[in-house]
Amino acid sequence: MSVNKHKPHLYVIPEDRRDEQIANGFAQHPSVTERQIQIIEPAGGWLRVLDTFKKEYVPLLQQNAHAHVVLVIDFDGSYEQRRKRFDTEIPKGLRDRVFVVGPKDDPEALKRSLDQNYEEIGKALANDCDDDKLEFWGHEQLQHNDSDRLRLVRAAKPFLFR
Numbered sequence: 001m002s003v004n005k006h007k008p009h010l011y012v013i014p015e016d017r018r019d020e021q022i023a024n025g026f027a028q029h030p031s032v033t034e035r036q037i038q039i040i041e042p043a044g045g046w047l048r049v050l051d052t053f054k055k056e057y058v059p060l061l062q063q064n065a066h067a068h069v070v071l072v073i074d075f076d077g078s079y080e081q082r083r084k085r086f087d088t089e090i091p092k093g094l095r096d097r098v099f100v101v102g103p104k105d106d107p108e109a110l111k112r113s114l115d116q117n118y119e120e121i122g123k124a125l126a127n128d129c130d131d132d133k134l135e136f137w138g139h140e141q142l143q144h145n146d147s148d149r150l151r152l153v154r155a156a157k158p159f160l161f162r
Contacts, residue, residue: 003038005064008159010037011057012070015049017042018107018118019072025122031130031161046073046082050089053098061094068097068156074106079144099152101145110141129153130161 003009012027014020023039026032043049049071057069075082086100103110107118114121114136124136129149136142137149 004035005066007036008066008068008156009035010068010070010156010160011060012037012039012072013049013052013057014039014042014072015046015074015102016044016107018111019074019102021118022107022122022125023070023072025119025124026126027122028119029123029126029130032126033160033162036160046076049073050086054089058091058094061097069099070152071098071100073100073102075102075104075144077105079104096151097155099148099155101142101148101152103141104144105141110139113141114139129157 003011012023014023020039020042027034027037027039040052043052053069053071057067061067061069071086073082073086083100090098090100107121110121111118114124116124121136125142127133128135128137129152132153137145
């Protein structure tokens with residue numbers, strides 16, 4: 001479903017199918033307003049997420065102050081390096097509307113440690129955001145996302161959750 005571009009909204013660019021399933025679970029949470037979030041086709045790798053963002057979503061963000069983007073990548077044990085790469089590629093004037101999140105290793109490691117499927121993980125993460133909790137976001141595979149999670153909740157909770 002397409003977002004209402006005349007109101008604040010969120011695009012999610014997942015790295016792969018597993019990240020897409022987590023994002024879909026998040027979007028399916030009963031408190032999430034479905035017309036304010038759109039999950040994009042998986043990019044096919046973290047560098048492709050970055051490339052898609054730069055080519056398609058930087059211009060979109062520059063044209064529409066209502067748009068926000070979440071880049072969901074697997075950090076594959078290289079959080080500092082990948083984070084630094086994204087930080088240098090996100091234009092300064094857009095940083096307050098762009099968020100980079102993902103598991104420390106990969107979604108499979110997160111799934112194994114939580115013993116839940118990807119959609120359930122996504123719903124649990126949305127529930128944490130809605131209830132201002134860290135039950136799942138505080139997990140060792142996700143706690144490195146805390147600064148982006150906080151910024152995202154501050155920016156998107158007013159329009160994303162009912």
